[in-house]
Amino acid sequence: MIPFASQRGGGQDLATHLLNDYDNDMAEVVEVRGAVAHDLHGAFKEWEVQADTLTHCRKYLYSLSINPDPRQGPLTREQYMDYIRRTEDALGLGAQPRAVVFHVKYGREHCHVVWSRIDADQQRAIHLAFDRDKLMRVTRAFARDHRLDLPAGYDKSRGIGQISLYEQEQLRRTGLSKANHKQEVTDAWRQSDDARAFVQALAERGYMLATGKRPYVLVDLYGGMHALPKLIDDKTVRTKDIRAFLEKDFPCDGLPSVEEARQLASEHRRIIEQSVQESRHSDRLEQLKHSQMDRRAAVERERDTLKHKQRALRFSQEMRQRAERDRLRSDHRAHMDAIRQERRRNQPTGLAAFLGRISGFALLQKTLRRHHDKQEARTYIERRQQLGERQRSERSALDCQLAIQAKEIERRAAALEKIDRRELAALRRDIKREVHVRARDGDQVMPSLTRGSPKQPHGAIPDVLDAFSRASRESNSEVPDLMAAFERAARTDGDDGGEDGSGDSLDRSNSFEPTPPDRPRRRRNQDRER
Template sequence: MILRVDIRGNGAQLSNYLMALGDNSQVEILEIDGRETSDLDYLYQTIISMELNSELTKTDKAFFHAQINPAYGEDKAMTREDWYLAADILAKGTGYENQRRVITLHTKKGRTHAHVVWERYNHETGKMIDNKNSKYKADATRSIMEQALGHKQTPYRNPHRFDLKQAATELWNKTTTGAEFIKEARKAGYMVAAGTGNRPFMIVDGTGRAFDLVRQLDGVRTKEVRARLRHEPLITDKQAIELMREQSSKSGKTEQQKQEQKPSATNIAKDFADNRSDGTKEDAQVTNQRKFDQVFEEFKAASKEATKPAEPDKTEQERKQEAAQQFAENKSKTVNQPTPQELERQKIVAEQERIKQRSLQRKRHR
């Protein structure tokens, strides 16, 4: 399970984000201030009222926003009561118990996660709930949440973290450009992505866990990483996490499943070979038939030409008459068509005529 928590403001934008379809295939309101059935207008009013209460203090961060993202497959078994229980456990661990809240469910690419927004303003004390160490507190509630929901326990630390650090450092040292480093990291099973805030660059491992890239590089400073990667196009760490998890789930077939698929694959290959051999025989028959048809047509054409009656020989007088007629026709065409010399002479005469006309016009104006 992944938990993301942070404080934020801008209630209007938050309301739109909670209900925007965007890349989501489905958006559902689970609870608004204790009401299970409500609509968008009431959600907007509740969020804005939380933001107005924050004006009684000096902060503009009116909301504590959390994302509860169960592991693949475990989200499908979550009921409404399970989502409520997860939100209650997180609220108790972070100090937001009994605070007004809004819960929405987003389904994206067949996977569901929850957004929970709590009001930070405490109406009893008139102060904002302290956000100190909220991320560590939320992380501590994760194991409690997973145990209560019957989910698989997420390891507190990645057992392969040392391998990641060693591999990332070696790849960094053996490459000279950002493009080379990104390419070599991808070959090694990692993905370099863009982060936010103090973590501008992230690296995601094969299990879909993201780490600060700078911390995984021994002896390398943030400005060096920024200088090498600042011009490289990078996807966000969220997108990289989704891609790596999808890849991991697709390649997570057991050896038994692969063995079960082998007989069917063998049968398919055998059927393909049989069909191919049958098709080869049929193709040979078709080719032979086409060759036979072609030879037969050529034979018929040759026979027809051979049996065609010969034209009678023309007399000497007839040949002279045809030659004279052809000469007369050619001569008429030649007479009607001016020669190149004639065309050139006509152009010169026409140009002289135009010069003469211009001279006459000038004399008249004078």
């Protein structure tokens, strides 16, 4: 079993990757712990907000991938959870929020675990020191307890090498692994006696020499950038040796930039692959879009159901509040009617009424009743105001609740849009890879950048190496205009080399000037001849 872990940010992109159904036969979210939201996008967003608010930590997530050895059979869910528990104990993540996702890819099950590194109570990010060494100790103990065999070399302190994410993406995009690139460049290096022959051999294998952050890099036909020293499978060859070998005939200021080389390679690749049709992949695209529509339809149905439910809640609240207002009004009227009826029953008549009028008692009683009526009216107004404030508060609370529900649905819909875009991009990537593979007839080598290769008739496509050589000769000390030279090469017939018809276009055998007889061979070749 091989664990692969890293501290990282970009929670939304990670959630989209983990929920990508196209690249996985099955994606199952088993657990989301320590978050209000129950989905990955919502949980990772909460942890991102905590990181920005409390710690300003950029790599606020710790992502772990658990990949069992298929030759030893799959792990049970209990074994996965045991390994996760051991990892939490070793790294101090036992109390941290986490998400557990299981994937089945190419018939192989593996597990992804993502922890939040933010301790909200202490307002700090948990420091993970020597996490790889701790993971190796956890893996050894787990394998010993569960009687599993570890890969060869895993008992060493440095572990085993793993393919990087960039190399993995390049393999998915082009169908060529790093081993294929290393084999081709190493063969070109061993078969070349000078710099010009080496660059010519690289061009025949689909690589163009360029300059970027490093003085010398390689750009392949598919736009991938490679460090030249890392593709030469010879431990005796150092970076300074390669620079000394190339800088005389190919100084860095005369080389194209990585962007220019990629543009040249793109034009060259377009000409090669223009006959390869992608129409047969339309069924796969339609099938993917149909499955995505079914997935979005569930969210749309939930949204419609929520709208009807919200309308019912609003109507129910409005009717209840209206009934409360009507009841308060009717109670006040009934109370005042009862007071008036009581007053009429107790109204003095005859001599009592006469004595009340002449003594002033009736006037005093009338004044007291008017004062009492005003107090009743003020009490009613206060109760009505209190009722209105309470009802407005209830309406605001309901509006807030319904807005949160609506935003939750919209957030999930936006997350589905991200997943849809990721799946469509993955499908187009696979279609492009299949086009690349068909264009090279299934070979594990790239088409040549020069004319006259066995699979590319002479003159069928422009010679990138010829364009570079011609632009270098025409520019002297200035920066060569590679695109202009490439366009001239594209307009030139295979039998007619230059614009003046003098045949200065170069083929594979004479793309560069021959090496002078007195040019010393490299020390490596001298040693080999001895």
